[in-house]
Amino acid sequence: MKPDSIIDIHPDDQSRETAEIMRRFNDVFQRHDPSALAELVGEDCVIENTVPAPEGARHTGGEACVGLWTAIATEAGTRFDLEETFVAGERATIRWRYWMADGNSMRGVNLMRVAGGRIVEAMGYVKG
Template sequence: MTDTAAVIDHYNAAFLERAPDKLVDLIAPDCVMEGTGPEPDGNRWTGYDECLAGWQGLASDPAIGFTVEHVDIDGDRAVIRWRITGTENYRA
């Protein structure tokens, strides 16, 4: 397994196992995460603290379900396609 694949496996495990503490060492200081909602124009988290709080909120929210649909790894880059499902109690 490559280093990139190991990081992706660890990252996915944080969500699939609802173990948000696994994210602490995986997020870069210059992290940027853009999502499609729930706001009309999506949401954006910038920097370690915002991204960690956002990802930990998602990973620990019992109203959200995660399914990994595809992982594509090319050297030190990776793309994960997830399906995220939620209930009306979704809070992130």
């Protein structure tokens, strides 16, 4: 796990709140423990993820988003290396490298949005 110093925070209250939510969100995947997701994800959350290629899939609603992220976080033999998390206001960008169980990896980015203290939008993109 990388130190918190890789999180750049814009100096305002909304950015600080978003940064804390992103820290807790990233911890889910670093620790393979999805127990915090229910309190981090809004009921109106929307995820556009990276699979199936090339368009990905859209997941709507808190339950669907928690379910998807739980499956990713608990997938055996995988890990995320966090490269950077940048926060400005209600928005965050997370750069990462995902290591699959077979040893291959891919780099990607999530564009996140927080509203009302919860994640309401996540758009995932991978380097092709």
